[in-house]
């Protein structure tokens with residue numbers, strides 16, 4: 385887990401990101417989380433891309449096995465289960481704080497008025513994209529994003545067990 389400021393991104397990291405995404409990563413400002421092997425799992429992206437496009441998803445999950453695992457959860461009944469967690473006042477309050485933390489991390493790289501107050505994944509009141517929420521949880525570490533933490537706990541993928549070299553994964 386790494387929150388801003390970030391050390392400079394290496395050419396080796398950019399090469400792994402390109403392989404993971406199948407295209408060059410745009411607007412990279414840092415590597416926010418890594419696999420135990422060192423490969424990036426979450427990239428931090430500028431809130432304004434080099435071509436000027438506003439980009440709210442500051443923490444983006446790049447690891448193919450991780451994104452596949454989140455897609456499996458989204459296709460299952462898990463979205464409903466995670467949404468239901470927000471009916472608990474404490475969880476809902478923590479989720480609002482996660483939203484604020486996300487915006488705070490991103491603001492270190494500039495304020496972009498088109499996306500002011502907009503974070504990612506459905507925060508602060510809905511659960512819409514587990515890729516974004518898990519990305520935030522991996523970047524921030526446990527205890528910041530309760531829904532992202534829960535999604536990772538339910539996931540078959542873990543940053544503690546490297547599967548980067550397995551077929552269907554890359555890096």
Ligand SMILES: [Zn+2]
Nearest residue numbers: 419421546548
């Ligand atoms: Zn790995």
